[in-house]
Amino acid sequence: MKTDTQLIHGHGGEDPRTGAVNVPIYQTSTFRQPELGHCLGYEYSRTGNPTREAVEKEIAVLEGGVAGFAFGSGMAAITAVLSLFKSGDRIVIGSNVYGGTFRVLDKVFNNFGITYTIADTLDLDSFEKAIADDVVAVLVESPANPLMFVTDLKAVSEIARRHGILTIVDNTFMTPYLQKPLELGADIIVHSATKYLGGHSDLVAGLVVVNDEKLAERIAFLQNATGGVLGPFDSFLLLRGIKTLGVRMDRHCSNAQYIAEYLQKSPAVSKVYYPGLESDSGYEVNSRQARAGGGMISFELAEGYDHRKFLSSTKIIALAESLGGVESLVCHPASMTHASIPKDIREKVGITDGLIRLSVGIEDKDDLVEDIEQALEASKSDRIEIS
Numbered sequence: 001m002k003t004d005t006q007l008i009h010g011h012g013g014e015d016p017r018t019g020a021v022n023v024p025i026y027q028t029s030t031f032r033q034p035e036l037g038h039c040l041g042y043e044y045s046r047t048g049n050p051t052r053e054a055v056e057k058e059i060a061v062l063e064g065g066v067a068g069f070a071f072g073s074g075m076a077a078i079t080a081v082l083s084l085f086k087s088g089d090r091i092v093i094g095s096n097v098y099g100g101t102f103r104v105l106d107k108v109f110n111n112f113g114i115t116y117t118i119a120d121t122l123d124l125d126s127f128e129k130a131i132a133d134d135v136v137a138v139l140v141e142s143p144a145n146p147l148m149f150v151t152d153l154k155a156v157s158e159i160a161r162r163h164g165i166l167t168i169v170d171n172t173f174m175t176p177y178l179q180k181p182l183e184l185g186a187d188i189i190v191h192s193a194t195k196y197l198g199g200h201s202d203l204v205a206g207l208v209v210v211n212d213e214k215l216a217e218r219i220a221f222l223q224n225a226t227g228g229v230l231g232p233f234d235s236f237l238l239l240r241g242i243k244t245l246g247v248r249m250d251r252h253c254s255n256a257q258y259i260a261e262y263l264q265k266s267p268a269v270s271k272v273y274y275p276g277l278e279s280d281s282g283y284e285v286n287s288r289q290a291r292a293g294g295g296m297i298s299f300e301l302a303e304g305y306d307h308r309k310f311l312s313s314t315k316i317i318a319l320a321e322s323l324g325g326v327e328s329l330v331c332h333p334a335s336m337t338h339a340s341i342p343k344d345i346r347e348k349v350g351i352t353d354g355l356i357r358l359s360v361g362i363e364d365k366d367d368l369v370e371d372i373e374q375a376l377e378a379s380k381s382d383r384i385e386i387s
């Protein structure tokens, strides 16, 4: 099956009892056992639930892995994966990883003796140099939040393999519709399914996919042992969202391309970060490893434009955390998504106070450009307010 068909049918199809074309919501915590020592495949919903299993199978098929696992949030998924490691282990992380990923390493896993090194995964030599003897894994995002820096996933996976360490890719921004990191050599995929996979800003969920049976066994154990599982109703919603991933992503990408090209020409904007633009530093690598530039754009306002005014002036585009839903959202990484990263580290990696991040929705592209245009006009700092 091709991806577009997998999106609809990859989870294994209809309910065998009734023929219902949608997987039923098995809203139950426990399952009756016909006799002691025998169950009908399920015992307790933390360990396994048929609705959750359907979405787990779906994501495994889409990413081309051997098994998938669904969690109550992206952070629960990442936490389960990091629980593979033990005191004395070190993880190399890309310099633009999601703020919450940095925070859980810095403030939680650090307390258990699992440490991290921040490396520039765009520079393969400096990445390789960061792999000290105690390093057990590398965790990267591409494109990375919020500057859309593109890491060469194939090259990073190859270097990691050579050093005997695991490659973990957070594929939230691209989804398996645009990019399949396991095919590029990664070992573990994590997702915040809250974003594009769910796609409608109506649930919080996380997913893990692995390429190896042994890893699958270990993650299954950790999922059950640590317990951050996705509930049956949210599993149903996620499966429902995934069915339209292809058509949504096509529109997210074409809208984003259109808006990035508009921003690039605007005198109100000094810098645009979007890997779908030929002028972008990540364009070449991204085109090699992904189908399109995705739906996320970051940009910096030119001097004389005030980001606060811009953020309170958009009408269709909502100022909000999160991304990947059908509606366009705008955010201020320095004070919102990346506020948990100390200012000095933030500035060092390029997340300035003037940076604005746009999650381009699937509305009409000209309505979106018009909204951005009027907000840019309203954000001129020398504009005299008339009340």
Ligand SMILES: *Cc1c(COP(=O)(O)O)cnc(C)c1O
Binding pocket: 073, 074, 075, 076, 098, 100, 101, 141, 145, 170, 172, 173, 191, 192, 193, 194, 195, 204, 205, 206
């Ligand atoms: C949102 C996000 C996460 C965290 O996921 P939650 O579902 O919010 O817990 C992790 N990685 C990336 C890239 C994200 O955008």
